[in-house]
Amino acid sequence: MELYLDTANLEEIKHAVSLGVVSGVTTNPSLVAKEQEGLTREEARLRFHQLIRQICRLLPEGNVNAEVLAEEAQGMFKEGKELASLAENVVVKIPLTAQGLSAISLLAEEGIPVNATLVFSVNQALLAAAAGASYVSPFLGRIDDAGGDGVALVSQILKAFRNYEISTSVIAASIRHPRHVTAVALEGAHIATVPYRVLMQMIKHPLTEQGLERFRLDWNKIIRK
Numbered sequence: 001m002e003l004y005l006d007t008a009n010l011e012e013i014k015h016a017v018s019l020g021v022v023s024g025v026t027t028n029p030s031l032v033a034k035e036q037e038g039l040t041r042e043e044a045r046l047r048f049h050q051l052i053r054q055i056c057r058l059l060p061e062g063n064v065n066a067e068v069l070a071e072e073a074q075g076m077f078k079e080g081k082e083l084a085s086l087a088e089n090v091v092v093k094i095p096l097t098a099q100g101l102s103a104i105s106l107l108a109e110e111g112i113p114v115n116a117t118l119v120f121s122v123n124q125a126l127l128a129a130a131a132g133a134s135y136v137s138p139f140l141g142r143i144d145d146a147g148g149d150g151v152a153l154v155s156q157i158l159k160a161f162r163n164y165e166i167s168t169s170v171i172a173a174s175i176r177h178p179r180h181v182t183a184v185a186l187e188g189a190h191i192a193t194v195p196y197r198v199l200m201q202m203i204k205h206p207l208t209e210q211g212l213e214r215f216r217l218d219w220n221k222i223i224r225k
Contacts, residue, residue: 001185004063004171004193008032008051012196013058024063025055026137026173026193028093028117049086056087065115067093068103076103084112091135093117096124101131108132115171125157129168135191140184141174151180155187178202 004024005016008031016022036047052066064087068079080092080103091113094100104114108131115135116128120143125136138157140150154172161168171191172184178201181192194202 001189002191003181003199004065004191005199006031006173006175006193006195008035008055009196010051010054010058013055016196016199017058021199022059022062024065024091024191024193025059026065026093026115026171027052027055028067029069049083052083052086052090056089060089062089063091063113064089065091065093067095067117071097071099073099073102073106076100077106080107080112080114081110091115093137094133096120096128096136101127104128104131104133108134117173119157120153122153122156122160125168125170126160126166129161129166133168135169135171137171137173137193139174140172140180141176143174144176150174151183151187154184154189158188 002023003021004026005013005022006026007013008027013025032048032051036044039047052064056064066083068076070076070079076094076099083092084090092107093115094104095118096116104116107114113134115137116133117137119125119128119136119138125138128136138153140154143150143153154170157170169190171193172189173193175181175192175194175198178198181194181202184192
């Protein structure tokens with residue numbers, strides 16, 4: 001399973017890339033808004049494009065997901081083509097709506113990879129794949145927040161795709177904690193996109209720290225004062 005970083009913060013991305021464990025980055029309007037405030041619409045658009053270019057340069061071999069803001073199909077299509085032109089490794093994120101499905105189909109016809117986002121059911125995932133999406137992103141954390149079982153949804157989508165040999169990759173998104181990562185890995189998710197905080201939590205284990213402390217103590221015993 002590949003790990004993507006779910007952020008628009010350049011410092012977080014730089015550190016994660018230096019660890020050698022991330023294969024891509026996902027962004028969304030909320031994450032981008034955290035990094036930009038007090039701008040005009042045009043300034044925000046230009047800053048967003050600049051940010052995507054910077055992320056793509058930090059991770060030239062990985063996919064960088066950038067989301068459209070338009071709500072109707074032609075606007076999504078136009079915006080998606082513009083985003084895809086920023087760098088060769090951009091994947092366009094399109095929300096799973098009726099208009100979004102049309103945009104996915106149009107972009108797929110142009111050979112532009114699309115990540116269908118805000119997926120909350122197997123039916124939505126199947127529709128996205130049929131429209132030509134390269135990726136689908138079930139938001140398991142938000143499913144859990146609403147009292148459902150997000151990991152079960154990821155498992156069901158994977159099973160449906162395997163049943164019909166659908167090549168669309170499943171990105172487990174809206175991950176809240178390391179247990180989510182373990183659970184979707186065991187289910188066979190192709191990708192998990194995680195916040196920087198969760199990535200850091202995945203590294204740590206109290207027994208690792210205890211073991212290191214024991215090694216230090218034992219080694220110091222043999223050092224002559």
